Amino acid sequence: MPLEDHPLRYRLAxxxxxxxFPEIAAPAQAIFIAIKQPKDAAKRDRDLDRAHLLALLDRFGADHPAPDATHFFGDLGKFQLKWxxxxxxxxxxxxLPANGERPFDPAAWEVFPEDWLSRAPGVRITSAHIRVDAAPSDQAVIAASINDWMVPESLAVSNVLDGTAVxxxxxxxxxxxxxxxxxxxxADTGSRRIGRIVQRICEIETYKAMSMLGLPPSRDIANRMAEMDESLVQIVADMTGDLAKPEETLSQLLALAAELERLQTESAFRFGATGAYEALVNQRIEVLREERFMGRQTFGEFMMRRYDPAMRTIKATERRLLSMTERAIRAGDLLRTRVDVDRSAQNQALLESMDKRADLQLRLQKTVEGLSVVAISYYAVNLVVYLLGPLAEPLAVPKSWLTAMTVIPVVLAVWWTIGAIRRSMDK
Structure with missing residues (x-):
């Protein structure tokens, strides 16, 4: 077509x-292993995972996947490999196309060479051995076989996909x-349907194991929060009374809130991943369309009794951490408000004392101004007497009378001048 395609059209399709899904015909067996690098997802080196895959393919002379491939399925001779x-x-x-005479024979794991496994860029998060058999006509034979192979106390069994498999x-x-x-x-179950069942089992086990990684840190965080909760309760209780050192209490509260924020930041990815993996586990079990087999518990019931409590613990810890962080922030706001109010009261008292000091300074200033008028007038009178002294003799005015006549005008003049200077400064 002359219409141009979006650059990502084929890639997205x-x-x-x-x-x-793989195609499996009974009898067969699947050897499954999941490897996780001991690092966060952001710091994970995907090239190491690809190099480990290529090392296995080179041993069997198999073709390599595309450089940016995240999936590989190929025939390695005695078995097919899915990565x-x-x-x-x-x-x-x-x-593997057939089952061994011994159920769950560990020799089947020789498909993965030991030296190759020892160089894996990570640790095993889970591994599973899945045996695929044709269903006998008598269900009691199935029940007897699984009782011999597995632990009855925790055994989960169910008919899936409209009774096509157990x-x-x-x-x-x-x-x-x-x-x-x-x-x-x-007998009439197709190889593609069997492949989907095996794939779902692998996914349920893997996502279950990955979601459980959130349980140990949630317990550690819960223990730490129990200690921090006591401190937070004590601080809030102290806030209802008189605080001797509110700034110190505020610093303690802010340190507590900062640690809660750190815990929340560090656990955000793990708790978020746990929620996502849990949803996948429940979804994979749901699509199997389970039905009860001979009164045994189903996979869904097993997860409800054994798996869901761990998930609820993680969710409860996550909610408690968020709630406690919000409580610490609210308490910090309240204490900060109280400190601000106390400081405002202190500032008001300081302003009142400053007003008193200003009033005293004004009175002192007026007193000084009065003394200044006297002092300046004394010197001004002497200057005027010296200036008019030569005129006193011709007029036959005694010097004492001349001095007395100049005092009042000079004092008034000095007083007016100082007042004018003060008024100009006030403006």
Missing amino acids: NELHARP EQHTEFVTYTAF IAGDFRIDSNGHMRFAVFCQ
């Missing part, structure tokens, strides 16, 4: 198909260090 790069972690899934898992780490899941498929 292909993004919908960038992570296809996905996520925000915080990478996942490797090996699909999935089971106990969400426990076995002696080999992996989670165990089993999938029993009906």
Whole structure:
């Protein structure tokens, strides 16, 4: 078409198909591992994850993915490999075309060489061994098998996708260090549907593990908040009485608020990621359309009893941290207002004392002005007497009379002059 395409049109359209589901035919098994770098997502080096993938592909002579690819699916001979790069972690899934004679045989993990695993740029966040079998006609056989393979106390089993398969898992780490899941498929279940079921199980386990990372820091923060809450309550209680040192109390309160802000900033990403992963876990379980199998608890019920309390703890800690931060800020505002009021009262008292001192200075100034009139007049009278002295003899006026006659005019003149100077300065 002559119409020009948006530069991102094909890239955005292909993004919908960038992570296809695998096609699995029973019997089969999936070897899954998720690796997370021990760094924050912002500081994570994605090139190390890609280099680790290429090292595995080179061992089997497989083609490399595109330089900016976040997904890879290819045939490595004895098995198929699926690699996905996520925000915080990478996942490797090996699909083997058959099950071993021994259920959950650890020899299946030899698809990932030990020396290659030892050079992984991160740590294992979870790993799972998924066994896919054809479903026997007798459900009791399924129940007996999963009871032998897994821990019955925490076992979750359910019919999924309108009864086309039965999935089971106990969400426990076995002696080999992996989670165990089993999938029993009906004879008419397609390979793509089986692949989607296996993919959902891997996602549920991975997102569950990632969301649980928020539990340890939430407990640490809760313990620290319990200590800080006592200090905050004491400070607020002291504010209702007379504070001996309000500035010092304000400094303590601001330090408390600053630490709460630090805790909130440091935990914001982890708590936010936990909420996102929890939503994905619930969504993946919902799309499986679970139905009860022989009275056993479903995956959804297991999560409600074992998983949801941890998520509620994290959410409660997050809400409490936010509430406590707001309380500290409000208390700081109130104390700051009280300090401002006290300072205003001090300033008012200071202004009143300054007014008194100004009044005293004015009185002193007037007294000094009176003394100045006397002093200046004394010298002015002498000058006038010296000036008019030669005229006193011809007029036969005694010097004492001449002095007496000049005193009053000179004093009035000096008084008027000083008053005029003061009035001009006041203007």
